[in-house]
Amino acid sequence: MNISKIADGDIDILCLEGRLDLASASKLKEISRDIVSKKNCKLILNMESVDFINSSGLGALVSILKDTRSSRGSIKITNLAPYVKEIFDITQLSNIFDICDTDELAKSKFAAR
Amino acid sequence: MNISKIADGDIDILCLEGRLDLASASKLKEISRDIVSKKNCKLILNMESVDFINSSGLGALVSILKDTRSSRGSIKITNLAPYVKEIFDITQLSNIFDICDTDELAKSKFAAR
Amino acid sequence: MLKYAFRFPNEDSAFTISDDIFGRVIDTIDTDIAERHKMKLIVSELFMNAYLHGNNRDNSKSIDVEMEIDSELFVVTVKDEGGGIAKERFKEMVASISAPEDESGRGITIVQRISDKIQLFKDSDDKFCIKATKKIKKQAKQPKKRKKKKSLEAV
Amino acid sequence: MLKYAFRFPNEDSAFTISDDIFGRVIDTIDTDIAERHKMKLIVSELFMNAYLHGNNRDNSKSIDVEMEIDSELFVVTVKDEGGGIAKERFKEMVASISAPEDESGRGITIVQRISDKIQLFKDSDDKFCIKATKKIKKQAKQPKKRKKKKSLEAV
Ligand SMILES: Nc1ncnc2c1ncn2[C@@H]1O[C@H](COP(=O)(O)OP(=O)(O)O)[C@@H](O)[C@H]1O
Numbered sequence: 001m002n003i004s005k006i007a008d009g010d011i012d013i014l015c016l017e018g019r020l021d022l023a024s025a026s027k028l029k030e031i032s033r034d035i036v037s038k039k040n041c042k043l044i045l046n047m048e049s050v051d052f053i054n055s056s057g058l059g060a061l062v063s064i065l066k067d068t069r070s071s072r073g074s075i076k077i078t079n080l081a082p083y084v085k086e087i088f089d090i091t092q093l094s095n096i097f098d099i100c101d102t103d104e105l106a107k108s109k110f111a112a113r
Numbered sequence: 114m115n116i117s118k119i120a121d122g123d124i125d126i127l128c129l130e131g132r133l134d135l136a137s138a139s140k141l142k143e144i145s146r147d148i149v150s151k152k153n154c155k156l157i158l159n160m161e162s163v164d165f166i167n168s169s170g171l172g173a174l175v176s177i178l179k180d181t182r183s184s185r186g187s188i189k190i191t192n193l194a195p196y197v198k199e200i201f202d203i204t205q206l207s208n209i210f211d212i213c214d215t216d217e218l219a220k221s222k223f224a225a226r
Numbered sequence: 227m228l229k230y231a232f233r234f235p236n237e238d239s240a241f242t243i244s245d246d247i248f249g250r251v252i253d254t255i256d257t258d259i260a261e262r263h264k265m266k267l268i269v270s271e272l273f274m275n276a277y278l279h280g281n282n283r284d285n286s287k288s289i290d291v292e293m294e295i296d297s298e299l300f301v302v303t304v305k306d307e308g309g310g311i312a313k314e315r316f317k318e319m320v321a322s323i324s325a326p327e328d329e330s331g332r333g334i335t336i337v338q339r340i341s342d343k344i345q346l347f348k349d350s351d352d353k354f355c356i357k358a359t360k361k362i363k364k365q366a367k368q369p370k371k372r373k374k375k376k377s378l379e380a381v
Numbered sequence: 382m383l384k385y386a387f388r389f390p391n392e393d394s395a396f397t398i399s400d401d402i403f404g405r406v407i408d409t410i411d412t413d414i415a416e417r418h419k420m421k422l423i424v425s426e427l428f429m430n431a432y433l434h435g436n437n438r439d440n441s442k443s444i445d446v447e448m449e450i451d452s453e454l455f456v457v458t459v460k461d462e463g464g465g466i467a468k469e470r471f472k473e474m475v476a477s478i479s480a481p482e483d484e485s486g487r488g489i490t491i492v493q494r495i496s497d498k499i500q501l502f503k504d505s506d507d508k509f510c511i512k513a514t515k516k517i518k519k520q521a522k523q524p525k526k527r528k529k530k531k532s533l534e535a536v
């Protein structure tokens with residue numbers, strides 16, 4: 001998995017590319033650590049280029065979500081391919097993640113808080 | 114295998130990229146057909162980006178060599194990775210192919226004919 | 227019915243490449259990306275469980291993966307050398323979904339929900355087997371037929 | 382000693398992905414690119430022969446590929462369901478090199494020259510087996526050790 005990082009004002013965007021599985025889960029958690037430990041962090045995970053996700057990948061996302069919550073931050077997931085979104089639905093994780101179609105939508109939601 | 118074609122004066126250069134095996138052998142023969150049927154053709158096969166070759170790939174090269182000969186043309190192979198060159202040596206095909214380090218060298222040899 | 231049967235050592239380096247290998251096989255199936263993703267996910271979860279739970283990272287053990295494929299069905303059987311899962315426990319696992327905050331425990335439920343049938347059994351060598359069967363959906367709309375040449379273009 | 386054992390259907394779609402799959406396994410071996418290319422080449426030639434000659438493109442048949450790997454040896458056995466090669470004929474084949482103008486007939490000679498040992502035999506299921514053994518050269522000069530992280534970077 002490739003992960004690139006963009007800072008946009010007080011929002012951090014991580015663009016994920018490739019497989020989100022056991023091997024990449026730890027990489028993603030490591031890279032997010034600094035961001036999600038900041039108080040009131042705003043994190044966008046752009047998953048447009050994620051072409052595979054399994055339960056370990058979902059586990060990493062849940063772990064990051066919990067970290068954001070404990071620093072009173074907020075996280076949004078964007079640009080999910082329909083077949084990846086389906087796995088969020090099956091596991092009912094769509095209920096706890098804020099999933100937005102685009103980064104723009106996610107940003108406007110952050111702004112409206 | 115990706116094959117791209119460059120025309121440089123009366124010299125045609127085919128840049129091969131990827132695996133030269135049974136599947137790509139027919140592709141390469143098809144693409145070379147027009148070039149090698151021209152009288153006195155000068156063909157450079159740049160194999161810098163070939164990372165695998167097997168007996169079917171070698172067979173395709175021999176077939177192209179024979180076609181060039183029958184139209185009184187000439188062919189040079191350039192930029193072989195050492196481990197690919199080794200297979201030419203093992204099969205003694207280094208004896209019948211003109212193998213040059215670079216395209217420039219191949220061109221100057223064509224010019225000197 | 228095409229049948230692939232792969233035996234991997236229960237080893238880190240094998241685990242690293244396993245999903246990739248299954249993916250290559252599944253990519254030959256003529257269906258859409260969503261269906262293929264589901265098949266890859268089934269094998270990925272079952273293999274990971276065999277590696278981590280069944281064989282408990284013991285690298286003297288091995289994992290067998292059989293994939294049977296025809297135009298309508300995808301059947302995968304993953305075998306490990308561990309004690310298996312009791313049927314009662316399995317029933318409980320698939321009856322409920324993990325709590326949202328759980329970081330693990332979703333593998334089996336996912337497999338159960340995207341498969342049409344799951345069977346647990348021991349084979350004649352006393353290996354623990356999980357067999358998942360999934361109907362393959364026909365592609366909703368086919369992109370313009372590309373006629374022959376397909377294999378050439380894929381070169 | 383890591384042991385992989387793969388069974389493929391003798392089918393076009395399986396042939397298309399086979400080299401790729403063997404390549405994934407061979408890429409896990411800690412040696413240089415030239416050595417890995419030779420191992421890939423051995424398996425590629427033997428698999429192609431099993432597919433085309435041994436099983437004669439009959440897609441009801443299957444091909445078995447076993448790879449045994451340790452730090453010093455690479456041993457591959459390819460099995461098909463055909464009549465095999467007579468030992469005398471085999472000896473003749475490897476004794477000479479193809480004429481330069483031949484477009485085929487180089488597979489076995491290549492395998493013989495880059496392997497340290499080749500054995501032909503029938504297994505207990507009467508399958509025709511070719512087993513090639515190759516010593517793995519230690520890397521001549523190692524690029525600066527990258528320490529741990531390697532697996533992470535490869536993600
Ligand atoms: N092949 C197996 N052998 C033994 N136990 C297993 C096997 N697969 C799964 N299990 C058990 O079922 C549990 C749930 O598995 P799963 O839903 O994949 O979640 P996770 O692997 O994250 O725990 C595992 O924790 C393990 O105890």
Ligand SMILES: Nc1ncnc2c1ncn2[C@@H]1O[C@H](COP(=O)(O)OP(=O)(O)O)[C@@H](O)[C@H]1O
Pocket residue numbers: 168426430431434435436461463464465466474484485486487488489490509
């Ligand atoms: N697995 C096999 N079963 C039966 N015959 C084989 C097998 N492998 C090779 N042969 C025979 O050996 C010959 C030489 O094989 P090879 O050197 O690979 O060249 P090619 O495949 O180009 O003919 C083949 O033409 C075939 O007759």
